[in-house]
Amino acid sequence: QVxxxxxxxxxxxxxxxxRLSCVVSGFGLNDYAMGWFRQAPGKERExxxxxxxxxxxxxxxxxxxxxxxLSKDSTRNTMYLEMNRLKPEDTAVYYCAASQTWDARWPYExxxxxxxxxxxxxx
Numbered sequence: 251q252v253x254x255x256x257x258x259x260x261x262x263x264x265x266x267x268x269r270l271s272c273v274v275s276g277f278g279l280n281d282y283a284m285g286w287f288r289q290a291p292g293k294e295r296e297x298x299x300x301x302x303x304x305x306x307x308x309x310x311x312x313x314x315x316x317x318x319x320l321s322k323d324s325t326r327n328t329m330y331l332e333m334n335r336l337k338p339e340d341t342a343v344y345y346c347a348a349s350q351t352w353d354a355r356w357p358y359e360x361x362x363x364x365x366x367x368x369x370x371x372x373x
Contacts, residue, residue, distance in 0.1 A: 252276035252362045254346050259367030262336055266371070270331040272346030272364060279324045280306075283349040286320060286331045287357060288342035288369075295357050298344070299331065302353040309355060313339070336371045343368050 258270040270286070285300030299320040301308045308320055319332040329346060344367050347360035354360055 252348070254348060254362055254364035256344065256346050256364045256367040259344060259369045261370040261372065264336065264338055264371055264373050266336050267332070267334045268336065268369060270333065270344055270346075270367060270369075272329040272331075274327050274329070274346075274348065277348065279322055279327050279329065282362075283352055283354040283359075284320075284322065284329050285347050285349070285354065285360060286329075287345045287347060287360075288340075289345070289366075290342040293342075295345070297355060297357070300355060301329075304352045307353075333369070336369075338371045338373045341369060341371050 253275045255273050262268055283303045286298040287295050288298050289295040297311055298314055299310045301320055317335045321330045346364045348362040349360040351359045
């Protein structure tokens with residue numbers, strides 16, 4: 251059974267840092283494209299960062315480039331999102347997801363989702 255469980259969210263002040271974790275089970279972490287998404291109240295879910303399952307190319311949305319880093323530890327079946335210099339506009343529920351499409355970028359391409367973890371950044 252495929253499961254994804256996020257953790258690491260919380261409340262921080264602007265400029266602070268958080269590290270999100272996504273523990274997966276039921277599949278190999280390197281066998282699927284993996285992604286981090288977020289959804290703020292009243293907004294659509296958007297991609298934050300994703301990594302494909304072929305050559306592990308990593309994509310970041312423009313608003314987080316230079317501040318967020320996606321990484322994986324296949325020995326722990328865990329994906330991470332290191333978030334630095336956080337801004338109030340980063341406030342959202344963050345989700346990890348897995349896709350059988352090797353270069354998936356968009357939410358509709360992802361087959362499996364975690365339940366999300368709340369990140370709140372105050373000014």
